Amino acid sequence: MTSSAPRRGLRGRRAECGALAEVIAGARSGQGQVLVLRGEAGVGKSVLTEYLVASATGCQILRAVGVESEMELAYAGLHQLCVPLMGSLDRIPVPQRAALAVAFGLSAGSAPDRFLVGLAVLSLLAEASEEQPIVCVVDDAQWLDQVSAQTLSFVARRLLAERVALVFAVRVPTPDASGDHFGGLREIVVRGLHDDDARALLESVVPGRLDEHVRDRIVAETRGNPLALLELTRGLSAAELAGGFGRPDTRPLASQIEESYLRRIGSLPAAAQRLLLAAAAEPLGDAPLLRRVAERLDIAPDAAVAAEAAGLIEFGTRVRFRHPLVRSAAYRGADPTVRRDVHRALAEATDAVLDSDRQAWHRAHAALDPDEELAAELERSAGRAEARGGIAAAAAFLRRATELTPDSERRATRAAAAAQAAFAAGSPDAALELLAAARLSRPDEAQQARQTWLRAQIVFARRRGGQALPLLLDAAGRLARVDGAQAREAYLDAIGAAVFAGRLPDHVDVREVAEAARTAPPGARPPRPSDLLLDALVTWFADGCVRGAPPLRAALSAFRQASGADGDDVMRWLWLTWLAAGDLWDDETWYELTTHAVRSARDAGALNFLPLALGYRAAMHVHAGDFGLAAMLVGEADSIMEVTGHSPMSYPALLLMAWSGDPRAETVIRSGIEEAVSWGEGRAIGLGHYLLSVLYNGFGRYQDALAHGEQVLEYEDMSVVGFALAEVVESAVRSGVHETAAVALRRLEERAGASDTDWALGVLARSRALLSDGPEAERWYREAVDRLGRSRIAVQLARTHLLYGEWLRRENRRVDARQHLRTAHEALRGFGAVAFAERARRELVATGETLRPRQVDTGGVREVLTAQEGQIARLAADGMTNSEIGAALFISPRTVEWHLGKVFTKLDVKSRNKLRAALPDV
Incomplete structure (x- = not known):
């Protein structure tokens, strides 16, 4: 590439060069830019990135290259990119600085959440770009280590108001590719020349x-x-x-090109070939290190001259190959014995103190025979990698340690540990393969039990249906003989799996699982919250809600108390405690656990857990009548799941649609049921029918609501049946099927009585009122209003006013009816519960009140602000700084400032201290 290339452009690449020019211009003007150049090997992606670099005058250039042999070393690619910015490390918030320091091995500490590291990189780029626009170029991004790829994907999706451009050159994924971290970003497919x-x-x-x-x-x-x-x-x-x-x-074109490089490499002197191999095995381009390796291998200086003259490599301050396929050809085409010699020389030349893990990695590649000392060192490297948050790297170290372990028993232990790490890193196939290797080594009973549990967890993660249940029960039974605490956790997993399998055919009923769990070893003394939860759920499912409610309340109380100390235990079992609290109509536990979960996940930067916490918190806000805030949280959770690639959590969004009376809800809910069932979540069937029952009751389609409500009651789905019973009572009474309503009421009386919360007893009183007449009905309605008014469940309070008003109108007490119908109408309209609000409006008109139809206000300013603007406005109104808001929402302070500018314009305020007045309901 000549210096005039940017002015002339590249042959046949006018569109691509124009897009790159836009990227540079956008970064210079403070509009964060991201572009993926995607294409087959050799199509010109690297040439385009060189054109970009030559064009980016006045910008700081940061570069990284994905290297196939480095794919399993955590943060290797990210470290390449960020090394020039380390001087700005003290300018980012302390938690982010600490996370990045641990990730890069600059300091010791517990494993940082990888997305907190991502936020640190985003902050680092944003700070450095204040001085000079930054252009980051990542070539061969498909070969980045998994953590670096995920982190850079996170950063790319958060660039907005920064003077930063991120450009990735990525090969077209193959059908068996493990994942594309850059999908969904703006991209150009680079094709062959015309x-x-x-x-x-x-x-x-x-x-x-x-x-x-x-x-x-x-x-x-x-x-x-x-x-x-x-x-x-x-x-x-x-x-x-x-x-x-x-x-x-x-043959594939990449293979043909690589063979052409093999021929050219093969024509070089042997010394030059060994030098190319050493450069290929050392991915950082460390020229001094390569010179030390050359000395150890007796490679004369003229070997570098021959390699450069062949146009295959450049030796400067950094060592760079002409093309990544040259590196592949140099490494793959080498004789295995020579390759081991080169790795041995690299290990000897690598600093054992500053880069002990890379030294161990080279030693592992140099080894031919089992070596316990080296296997132990790799195991220690795995521990260090895991401490830095590099679980994929830990799995790679442990896998190689397994292969080098001479003792069969120790080999089984390491294979199982590698399998656990591979599963945690999102590689279930590799985990199953390692588990098979562990079994070949004749593991002892304890090892077999833990391996069975891990295999069951892998199956459950893939499909939530009943396939994992027999494995979980088998694992729990085995663990009971060797580790009582783990056995109890396995039984708790089994109960959860049975709950989620629900009414799917050929599954193990949750009552059978509960009976099996009775055989679990006794819990610890004093019991852990999870021990109390297991015993409580066993009683709840095996003996019924009346006997199960007291121990379940005690278990939930323990989790609420633990939320101030043992956050990990609270997070680990939130998926079950949330459901248990729903079965107990325990809104206070919902509030406290989700408050803790969201706060802890934000503080820790735990983006793999935060969407779950946000989703449950959003559902709580739906019940509390704060639909606007619920929508914001759902939007935030969706954006995070898009970044992390996690499966979407659809329930909170569907709950919001059902209560809102969204005309699209019926289709979306039915589609959601089908999707969930397709991957084994049978509980979604009952949940979907419950949501449709709510939806149809809102529309006044009572027979449809009754039909779906009755389908819910065919199976004891956790945290669904109790809510559905109230829907059945209302829809059955309105449909004139009073016997069905009475049967449902009797079941509701048992469950609500066992719960004994104001929420439960308030809904029960309202349901009794629907089946009563005269003074008795009024007494029940008044009790319902009183009890629900003491709870957080505002939507049910508003519905109670609606039903009370409807009853009063039918009693010809129009003046009294108007009072309750107005209350219901204003509340439901304010929530955004369109269909229920329309029911209240029609009833008010029937009382003779003049009331024109109005578009439902879904929360005032929340219709004006986007979900992210609303979140930022609320946090700013609470007094948080831009840096604090950025840390909470995983964006840069500069992006916060950009959003706040739009918020001030939309709300017509001039400063932060005016925000609270402009946001009266937050």
């Missing part, structure tokens, strides 16, 4: 006159791939091209 440009390029490198038919055949076979045009014809005459190039060949 025929005219390809012909011109070919003729510029082929000596002499090229036969027209041969030329066209080459262009067609290479599909305009520039590297193929340049490399596959290098050194061949026109006659040679005419004589053999056109043979049919089904």
Whole structure:
């Protein structure tokens, strides 16, 4: 690439060069830019990134290259990119600084959440870009280690108002690719050159006159791939091209190009080949290190001259290959014995203090026979990698340690640990393979039990249905003989699996699982919250809600108390405690656990857990009538799950749609049921029918509401049946099926009585009122209003006013009816419960009150602000600084400032101290 290339552009790349120019201009103007250049090997992505670098005058250039042999070393790629910015580390918030320092091995500490590291990188880029626009170029991003790829993907999705550009060059994924971390980002597919440009390029490198038919055949076979045009014809005459190039060949183009490099490497002196191999095995481009390795391998300086003269590599302040395929060819084409010798020399030349893990990695690749000392060192490296949050790297170290372990028993232990790490890193297939290896080593009973539990957890993670249940029960039974505490956790997992499997055919009923869990060893003394939860759920499912409610209340109380100390235990079991609190109509536990969960997840930067916490918190706000805030939390959770690639948590959004009376809700809920059932979550069937019952009761379609409510009652789905009973009572009474309503009421009386919360007893009193007449009905309605008014469940209080008003109108007490109907209408309209509000409006009109239809206000300013603007406005109104808001919402302070500018404009305020008045309901 010459210095004039940016002005001239590249042959056949006008559109791509224009897009890159826009990226640079956007970064310079303070509009964060992201672009993915995607294409096959050799199509010109690297040339385009070089064009970008040459064009970005006045910008700081940060570079990283994904290296296949480094894919399992955590943060390797990210470290390449961020090293030039380490001088700005003290300018970012302390928690972020500490997380990044641990991730890069600069200090010791507990494993940082990888997305807190991502926020640190975002802050680091934002701070450094204040001085000079930054252009980050990541070539061969498909070979980044998993943690670096996820972190950079997170950063890319958070760039907005920073003077930063991120450009990734990525190969087109193969069908068996493990994942594409850069999907969904703005991208350009880089294709082969058009025929005219390809012909011109070919003729510029082929000596002499090229036969027209041969030329066209080459262009067609290479599909305009520039590297193929340049490399596959290098050194061949026109006659040679005419004589053999056109043979049919089904090998992938990348393989053909790599073979051309293999031929060129093979023509070099042996010393130059070894030097290329050493450079390929050392991915950081560390020139001093490579010189030390060359000395150890007795490679003379003229070897570098020969390699450079062949146009394969450049030796400067950093060592750079002409193309990543040169690196692949140099490494893969080497003799295994020579490769081990090179790794041994790299290990000897690597600083054992500053880079002990990379030294161990090279030693592992140099080893041929089992070596306990080396296996132990790899195990220690795995521990250090895990402490830095590099669980994938830990799995890789442990896997190689397993292979080098001579003792069969110790090999089984390490294989199981590698399997656990691989599962935690999101590689279930690798975990199952390692578990199989662990079993070959004749594990003892304790090892077998833990391996069975891990296998069951993998199956449950893949499909929440009953497939995991027999495995979980088997694991729990095995663990009971060797580790009582783990056995109890396995039984708790089994109960959870049975709950989620629900009414799917051929599953183990949750009552059977509860009976099996009775055989669990006694819990610790004093009992852990999870011990209390297991015993309580066993009683609840095996003996019924009346006997199960007291111990379940005690268990939930223990979790509420633990939320101030043992946050990990609270997070670990939130998926079950949330459901248990729902079965007990325990809104205070919902509030306290979700308050703790969201706060802890934000503080820790735990983005893998935060969406779950936000979703449950959003559901609580729906019940509390704060639909606007619920929508904000759902939006935040969705954006995080998009970044992390986690499966969407649909329930809070569907709950919001059902209560809002959204016309699309019926279709979306039915689709959600089908999707959840397809991957084994049978509980979604009952949940979907409950949501449809709420929806239809809002619309006044009582027979439809009754039909769906009755389907809920066919199975004891956790945290669904109690709520559905109230819907059935109302819809059955309105449909004139009083016997059905009475049966449902009797079941509701048992459950609500066992719960004994104001929420439960308030809904029970309202349901009794629906089946009563005269003074008795009024007494029940008044009790319902009183009890629900003491709870957090505002939607049920508003519905009670609606039903009370409807009853009063039918009693010809129009004045009294108007009072309750107005209360219901104003509350429901304010919540955004469109259908229920319309029911209240119609009833008010029927009393003779003049009331024009009005568009439902879903929360005032929340219709004006976007979800993220609303979140930022609320936090700013609470007095948080831009840095604190950025840390809470995983964006940069500069982006917070940009959003606040829009908030001030929309709300017509001039400063932060005016925000609270403009947001009266937050």
